[in-house]
Structures are given as C-alpha cells and as structure tokens.
Amino acid sequence: MPEQSIDDIRRMIARHKLLDHIFAIVGILSLMVGILTLLALFTELAIEGAPRIGWKLFTSFPSRHPEEAGILSAWVGTTLIMLVTAASAVPLGVASAVYLEEYARKNWLTAIIEINVTNLAGVPSIVYGLLALGLFVYKLDFGQSILSAGLTLALLILPIVIVSAREAIRAVPGSIREAAYALGATKWQTVRDHVLPYSLGGILTGTIMGLSRAIGETAPVITIGALTFIAFLPQSPFSADFPYVSFRWLMDSFTVMPIQMFNWTSRPEAAFQHNAAAAGVVLLVMTLIMNGIAIYIRYRFRKRIKW
C-alpha cells in the first residue's frame, strides 16, 4: 500500500462527506418531484374544474351542452357498483384469509393458493375486464350490467382484501386462541368470537383501501361495455309495494365516475375539459376520503388494542 499522508486521508474523508451531503439533497429533490407533481395535479384540476363544481354537477345528467352536463348517472352507478363489489369481495376475501391463516395445512395446495394470490395482484387490470367480458357478460349472461361490473371489480380487489386480512389475523397473538381452546371452544368459535373481532380494524382498513382502488378503475369497466352516455338512472332499490326492496337494478346498464371523466376528456370541445376536471376533483375527493377513513381506522385500532 502506498504511503498516504494525513492530508490525503483528510481530503478523502471530506470528499466522501461532500458526496453524502450531495446525495441527501438529490434525495430531497427526488421526493419533491413526486410531491410537486401531486400538487400540480390538484391545482390544475381545481382551477380547471372550478366553473363546473357546484350542486348542479351532482343533480344533472350528461348532456351535449357542457354547462349543463353533470355526473348524476355516474355517481349513482359508482355507488351501486361499490355495493356489489363490497358485498362480494369482503366475505370471499375474509373467508380466504381465515382459511389460509387458521385452517390451512402446510402442503402443496396451500402453497399454490398463496403463490396464486400474489400473482393475481400483478395481473393488469384490463385483463380482468376481458375475463369479465368473456365470463360474466356472455357465458353467464349477466349482460353489460351493474352486477357484471361489481363482480369484475370484486375479483380485481380480492388479492388486496386477502393480503390485508391475513396480516390483520396474523397480528392476533396465539395466546388468545389458546385461551379460547382451553375453555373448550371449537376452532370456528375461536375464529368467530375472538380472532375476527380483534382483526376487524385491519380488515376494514384493507377493504376500504381496496374499494378506493376500485372506484378509480376505468379500463376493466370499459372493457365489459359500460356506456359512456347515460341519461337515466337504474331502477330504484326501494319499491312502494311488498317486499319493498328490489334487486332489478343489478341488471341495469350503467356508467361510472372515471368513465364519465374519460368521456369528457376525449371530447374535442375545450369546454368539456372543465367538466372532466370537475369530475376528476369529485373522484379525487372520494378517493382521499376513503383513504383518510382507512388511515384513521388503522390508527384508532392500533391505539386501542394493547396486548
């Protein structure tokens, strides 16, 4: 090793320290790129959408006249589809998670299911749309309906629900289960009365995150053939005569918020861009509120449970 004078070593240390500082600055700049994009996106939408945001936006159907066009059919469609999605994805996802965490033996079948859930999360969303087009719309003959769309999005968010529910169930300490067994509870009683209640917070958080993803999904819903121009509402779920609740709306055609926004964005008339921006603001606010609720629930449950 060649002789190094103390000055050389000092210079080397100084150089490395400088590099360290430079990287810290580069790191902050990189973060800023992401955050500034987010800010630019919010500001752009708010400024462009401002002329259209108001009560009328929510109470009007789409129209040829940009000033009168609203998102009534879109937000009703989105709400109904989310009901179907939640009603099918949550029981299926939680049941899968309970099976994988509490019941599954360590064998090849369990391994396949686990690998499969991970891989499903990586399947492009538009492929789910094709699956739904082939399976729900034509093979099962649900048509281009709210039911088809709701089930499609349910399949899409199933991996998210399963993964988060599993994490929540895994976080329940084994001592709780053993205490239940010691008192003579069966496996299902243990799961129903102890494991599920304690993991409720995590399950809810994961479900809401999944639903907030589903609200913004456009491509799979377009693929199953959602219409872009709908000036009527699905049949009401409540009726005046017995049995007061009707499920005929499940088979109605529909549009959703992101499709409405896409439709307005791709119109040549510049005036419709204001409508697109206003729809974007509503969509973003919906997503934000759902994420906020999820984060709040996670925080509350974390604070309340102390093992």
Add this chain to the structure above:
Amino acid sequence: MRRVREFIIESILFLAALSSVATTFAIVSILVIESFPFFRHVPLLDFLTDTQWTPLFDDAHYGILPLMAGTLVTTAVALLVAIPLGTIIAIYLCEFAPHRVREIIKPFLELLAAVPTVVFGYFALIFVTPILQKLIPALPGFNMLSAGLVMGIMIVPYIASVSEDAMHAVPKHILEGSYAMGATRFQTAVRVIIPSAFSGIAAAYILGISRAVGETMIVAIAAGQQPNLTLNPMEPAATISAYIVQVSLGDLPHGSIGYQTIFVAGLSLMLITLIFNILGYFLAKRFREVY
C-alpha cells in the same frame, strides 16, 4: 353435531380460498378460448411479423408489432423516470431521512399511488403535454413521451415502497459493520445495502414493469390511439391495452373478429407480463443473499 358443523365451515372457507385459483384458471382459459378462433383465421407468423395492425379496416392486417412497440416505448420512458427516482427515494427514506420527515412524506407517496389513472391521463394530456410542447415545439398533441413520463411518476411510489421494505430487511449488524469501518451513509447505501437487498429491489422493478405494461388509461388518453410502428417516444402510438379500450368503446358483436382481437391483445399482454416476471424471478434468485 359439533364436528359436522366445524367440517362444513372449514369446507366453505376452503372453497372461498380456492376462488382465487379459480380466477387465475378462468383468466387463462377465457383468454385462450376466445383467441383460439383468431389464430385459425390469421397465421401465427403473420401475427408476429406483419408491421401493420388494422383489424377493423377493409384491408385488414393483424401484426402485433406496432402495438408491442407502443407498449415497450411507453414502458421504457416510464421506467427511465421511475427506477432512478424510486430507488433514490427508497435509499433516502431508509438511510437519510429523519424520522419526522419520513412520517410526513410516506402518506403523500401513498396518496400519489391512490390517484385514479384516468386523472393521471387527464393531467398528462392537459398539463404535461403543453409544457413539453414549449420545450419541444414539434411535439404532437398526442405523444408517448408525455404519457410515459406521467406513468413513471405514477409508478414511483410502488418502486420506492417495495425497495424500501427490502432495504429495511437488511440486518442491522451489517450496516453497523460498514459504519464502524468509517463508511459514510452514501457509501453504506451503495456498497452494502443495495447489494444485500438486490433481490427485493429487483422484485420492486418487476412490479413497476408489470404496472407500466398493463397501464391503460394514461396511454389511451395521452398517447393517441393510432397503432404506429415506431420507437420514437415523440410520436403518437397505441399500446396493447389502449387498443383494447378503444375497441371496447365501440359496438362489439360477440364472436366477431374485432371481439377476438381484444382477447388476442389481452393474451399478448399477459405473456409479456409473465416473461418479465419469470426474468425477475431468476434475477432475484441469482442475487439472493441469505443471512
């Protein structure tokens, strides 16, 4: 009685868990079954080598290359943005950022990942493209560059959070060893953390590639929907996913050649994703460090 009930419940839960396997099976079989008639009509060689994709014209050509080129160019632009930014952010959050900064920044990144893609598409078309046009006057209104850049920003949070998890999993004693030898944080990150966490970081990149390949709305809105065999990001072009959306928006009779083409396109998309995932698997396996 109790036994029977327990058994029934376990069976129901098992069936629920199997539903995800059934979904995969259904995806693969629907794609294959619905594209099968197409390949009786179009020879595989034409499909892979024809340089035009005009299935709905009178003079129909069925070459996947133009759509493939669109997908690869937008993906490449997105990755050129997302991989450096995502990796730098992961290193910064893992090694440099004070605890407070991290707690404030992470929700923002989660938020960036939660923005619906149709909103990103609008943003690319209405905000980013005009800015790019000021820098590059010849840029057309629809182009792959703007779509790719915004897609890159969209992917940053995924890459950053998965790589950061991988970096956090590197055992602390190795880092302390590096610091004890007098290494700076930057030297530790580059020489110790990245090599140790490489298999996890590779997984993050693969996730990013899968997102970019399958991303639909941003490219459908901002990159134009004309199939165009080019590798120049300044030009408009359709991607595989954008083609599916474009065709689905029109009226599509069940069983027509147009109907079959979107399943063929979907199958190609799945195969590309699969190839990248397999590559990633071997890459991760090759560089896995075990402690």
